[in-house]
Amino acid sequence: MSTEVITDSTVDAPGHAEENYLQSGKGVLSWLFTLDHKRIGLMYLVSVLSFFLVGGLLAMVIRIELLTPEGNLAPEVYNRIFTLHGAAMIFVFLVPAIPASLGNFILPLMLGAKDVAFPRLNLLSFHIYLFGALFLVYAILTGGIDTGWTFYTPYSSSFASGSVIAALFGVFILGFSSILTGLNFIVTIHKMRAPGQTWYQMPLFLWAIYATSLIQVLATPVIAITVFLLMIERSLGIGIFDPAMGGDPVLFQHFFWFYSHPVVYLMVLPGFGVISELVAVHSRKNIFGYKAIAFSSVAISGIGFLIWGHHMFVSGQSEFAGILFSFLTFAVAIPTAIKVFSWVATMYKGSIAYTTPMCYVFTFLFLFAIGGLTGLFLATIAVDVHLHDTYFVVAHFHYVMVGGTLTAFLGGLHHWWPKMTGKMYNNKLGNLGAFLVFLGFNVTFMAQFVLGTRGMPRRYHTYLPEFQFWHVISTIGSFILAIAFFLILGYLMHSIFRGKKAPHNPWGGVSLEWETATPPITHNFHGQPIVTRGPYEFPEIEDVEPAKAHA
Amino acid sequence: MSTTAEHAEHPKFLAHHFYTPGQQADSAKLGMWLFLGQELLFFSGLFLAYATYRFFYPDTFLEAHHHLSVPMGGFNTVVLITSSLTMALAVRAAQTSNQKKLIWNLVATIAFACVFLVVKYFEYSAKFHHGFLPGKFYTGHGIEGLPHLFFGIYFVMTGLHGLHVIAGIGVLIWILMRSKRGDFSAEYFTPVENVGLYWHLVDLIWIFLFPLLYLVK
Numbered sequence: 001m002s003t004e005v006i007t008d009s010t011v012d013a014p015g016h017a018e019e020n021y022l023q024s025g026k027g028v029l030s031w032l033f034t035l036d037h038k039r040i041g042l043m044y045l046v047s048v049l050s051f052f053l054v055g056g057l058l059a060m061v062i063r064i065e066l067l068t069p070e071g072n073l074a075p076e077v078y079n080r081i082f083t084l085h086g087a088a089m090i091f092v093f094l095v096p097a098i099p100a101s102l103g104n105f106i107l108p109l110m111l112g113a114k115d116v117a118f119p120r121l122n123l124l125s126f127h128i129y130l131f132g133a134l135f136l137v138y139a140i141l142t143g144g145i146d147t148g149w150t151f152y153t154p155y156s157s158s159f160a161s162g163s164v165i166a167a168l169f170g171v172f173i174l175g176f177s178s179i180l181t182g183l184n185f186i187v188t189i190h191k192m193r194a195p196g197q198t199w200y201q202m203p204l205f206l207w208a209i210y211a212t213s214l215i216q217v218l219a220t221p222v223i224a225i226t227v228f229l230l231m232i233e234r235s236l237g238i239g240i241f242d243p244a245m246g247g248d249p250v251l252f253q254h255f256f257w258f259y260s261h262p263v264v265y266l267m268v269l270p271g272f273g274v275i276s277e278l279v280a281v282h283s284r285k286n287i288f289g290y291k292a293i294a295f296s297s298v299a300i301s302g303i304g305f306l307i308w309g310h311h312m313f314v315s316g317q318s319e320f321a322g323i324l325f326s327f328l329t330f331a332v333a334i335p336t337a338i339k340v341f342s343w344v345a346t347m348y349k350g351s352i353a354y355t356t357p358m359c360y361v362f363t364f365l366f367l368f369a370i371g372g373l374t375g376l377f378l379a380t381i382a383v384d385v386h387l388h389d390t391y392f393v394v395a396h397f398h399y400v401m402v403g404g405t406l407t408a409f410l411g412g413l414h415h416w417w418p419k420m421t422g423k424m425y426n427n428k429l430g431n432l433g434a435f436l437v438f439l440g441f442n443v444t445f446m447a448q449f450v451l452g453t454r455g456m457p458r459r460y461h462t463y464l465p466e467f468q469f470w471h472v473i474s475t476i477g478s479f480i481l482a483i484a485f486f487l488i489l490g491y492l493m494h495s496i497f498r499g500k501k502a503p504h505n506p507w508g509g510v511s512l513e514w515e516t517a518t519p520p521i522t523h524n525f526h527g528q529p530i531v532t533r534g535p536y537e538f539p540e541i542e543d544v545e546p547a548k549a550h551a
Numbered sequence: 552m553s554t555t556a557e558h559a560e561h562p563k564f565l566a567h568h569f570y571t572p573g574q575q576a577d578s579a580k581l582g583m584w585l586f587l588g589q590e591l592l593f594f595s596g597l598f599l600a601y602a603t604y605r606f607f608y609p610d611t612f613l614e615a616h617h618h619l620s621v622p623m624g625g626f627n628t629v630v631l632i633t634s635s636l637t638m639a640l641a642v643r644a645a646q647t648s649n650q651k652k653l654i655w656n657l658v659a660t661i662a663f664a665c666v667f668l669v670v671k672y673f674e675y676s677a678k679f680h681h682g683f684l685p686g687k688f689y690t691g692h693g694i695e696g697l698p699h700l701f702f703g704i705y706f707v708m709t710g711l712h713g714l715h716v717i718a719g720i721g722v723l724i725w726i727l728m729r730s731k732r733g734d735f736s737a738e739y740f741t742p743v744e745n746v747g748l749y750w751h752l753v754d755l756i757w758i759f760l761f762p763l764l765y766l767v768k
Contacts, residue, residue, distance in 0.1 A: 114568035117578040183585045191578040192568075221589040225596035229707065238686035238703035240600060245686060246697040251603055255596055528570070 020519040035119035040126050041105030048097045055088040063478040066471045071461045078461035079146035086149030091174050092133050098270035100181050102412045103209050109513035110203050112194025112529040117187040125180035135170030139163035153241035153252040157233040168227040175224045182216025185209055196531035203511045203535040207294040208273025211301035215266040223259035257308035265304040271408030275364055278411050279343045281509045282358035283350030286536040289342035296335030303332045313384045322381055329379035336372055356430030360411030363438045367403025392452025395445045418502030422519040425495035436484030443477025511535040564739045576741045583745040587752050597708050604700055611696030616767040624765040627670050634663030635754040642747045645740035657727045664720045715753045722746050
């Protein structure tokens with residue numbers, strides 16, 4: 001056994017052991033100023049889900065507006081709404097969603113550590129996050145922003161009305177929260193692993209978080225300086241991005257995408273990590289291609305830094321640069337495909353349980369494959385010229401960000417929910433929720449692929465009557481999706497108050513987070529756990545295939 | 552702090568979630584290096600902007616840089632390099648538990664940092680006086696081309712660097728106060744070392760800024 005020290009005390013005496021992290025310390029302040037990574041993770045979870053609700057409601061307004069070709073909203077209002085939808089979903093939901101909430105909670109547990117390396121920095125990062133989000137809210141209340149989440153110059157610097165500076169300042173601050181989280185996780189993974197836990201015995205979720213953190217630390221400062229320059233440009237007119245003064249607006253696009261393309265991987269890599277955990281545990285099989293999955297995470301993070309130019313195929317960069325960016329974009333498909341094949345191979349001949357997390361794995365594989373492959377269409381320069389700025393692009397990145405990151409996030413949430421709250425949710429409702437997400441999502445965004453190939457441009461609030469059929473389909477799909485999310489919210493809330501008490505290890509996972517009490521005690525473990533086997537060596541596998549396990 | 556045994560007793564400076572002082576020190580240092588890495592990336596955007604516009608408008612840059620004061624910039628370079636030396640000596644003093652030397656070297660570092668800012672103030676005043684200001688505020692005369700871009704970049708780069716110097720003074724004062732309290736010794740000096748690393752980075756960025764802005768050829 002890997003952790004005899006712990007199992008002795010937690011399994012034998014769950015009742016009178018030590019109070020768990022939820023019970024130690026009462027009152028709002030004990031939460032707001034806690035140094036416990038589990039509580040910080042939970043606070044992040046509540047925050048990101050709140051912003052997801054806001055961003056989601058804005059998306060519903062967009063879909064309702066697009067039911068008719070003429071629309072009801074004024075164009076300025078529509079522009080503000082889609083900008084806020086994008087900014088909220090990306091900066092305050094998707095970026096922190098998995099690393100800061102699930103990651104914060106699970107990462108030290110998986111490492112067998114008492115906490116992250118810098119608990120105070122962790123709390124600071126949460127406070128900075130709230131502070132930055134406050135500025136975004138302030139920007140919304142004082143006129144909003146209509147630049148699109150991309151803040152392209154010179155429109156954003158010289159022409160746009162509204163609270164652009166407040167929003168930019170919010171993004172600037174949020175960036176530091178992200179940097180500090182990434183820095184904390186890298187150091188924690190390097191220095192706090194339990195004795196016996198080599199790099200190759202870490203759960204793959206940690207490899208994914210590691211690759212994500214690299215992006216957080218190395219790309220985020222670039223968006224910080226970019227929005228800083230844009231704030232100065234807008235307030236003081238220094239001319240750096242203003243063509244009228246000799247500045248170069250395309251330079252802004254280079255700066256912006258140098259962060260904002262890697263940030264796509266920042267958002268999706270933790271999702272990959274979650275799926276690696278889920279697919280192994282719920283198929284009861286050792287993961288296929290451990291090292292391939294681990295290193296492909298790092299490869300994606302590395303190549304991700306070199307392909308920002310594929311957002312700028314039509315912005316006047318040199319043709320040679322375009323070809324290089326196109327080639328490198330294709331290259332990133334290789335490590336991504338390695339992952340997908342490995343997950344599918346993991347399921348092969350596995351003992352697949354139809355639990356809710358597993359249903360999200362299926363959803364993820366299906367949706368992410370579509371999202372990834374349509375990315376190759378857009379990486380092809382000639383095709384991109386045709387599809388650029390159409391609904392095809394919108395559908396593509398929603399398949400990756402919602403179909404990939406969000407479904408992985410929901411899968412991870414369902415997987416670790418019992419560990420976090422100590423309660424079980426209703427598995428049948430869970431599976432129904434996953435199915436509705438799958439159905440609603442496909443109806444919403446498959447229609448948008450069709451719209452895009454037929455020439456419907458993105459960010460327009462009116463359109464030609466011939467597009468209406470597909471827009472109506474898409475809106476119907478978005479309602480199914482909304483119902484699914486409220487269903488999930490409903491049964492998860494219900495589980496907190498009325499749910500059955502979760503067993504110690506409901507899925508039979510063998511990574512360290514399942515070795516501690518449910519919910520975990522404040523200091524995570526009694527004594528120092530020692531790791532003697534891999535994170536996916538389930539006991540039943542060793543019985544069936546002893547020869548293979550040794551080979 | 553009476554004990555040097557790592558496991559038997561938990562030294563006062565050792566946080567509860569670390570097992571050994573070595574683990575804590577290594578973590579802090581790795582964290583600091585990562586922080587410096589992100590600082591470099593932060594400034595890299597500015598260096599890229601500088602490179603872009605120098606490539607676009609080489610004549611403007613050549614012309615405009617004559618209006619920066621090389622003696623003042625050069626003096627400041629010497630000041631910062633010397634402050635890096637006193638900082639390094641401060642770290643050494645902490646490592647050898649030399650309390651007095653530690654405090655005096657920190658005081659010297661802070662003093663040099665202040666000298667740097669005072670000189671910078673006079674430089675900025677001169678630019679304001681001549682109207683050599685960024686973008687639409689530019690009212691100067693006698694420079695061909697697009698000098699407002701050059702001074703935009705000059706003020707953003709040196710301004711952000713100046714903010715880092717001010718932040719440096721802040722953390723140096725914090726370290727000085729802790730030193731006076733007797734927090735540091737040969738057993739525990741990580742914060743001194745980390746502030747030192749940060750200060751060297753601030754110095755290093757200036758060492759690049761000086762030739763790029765003041766010594767254009």
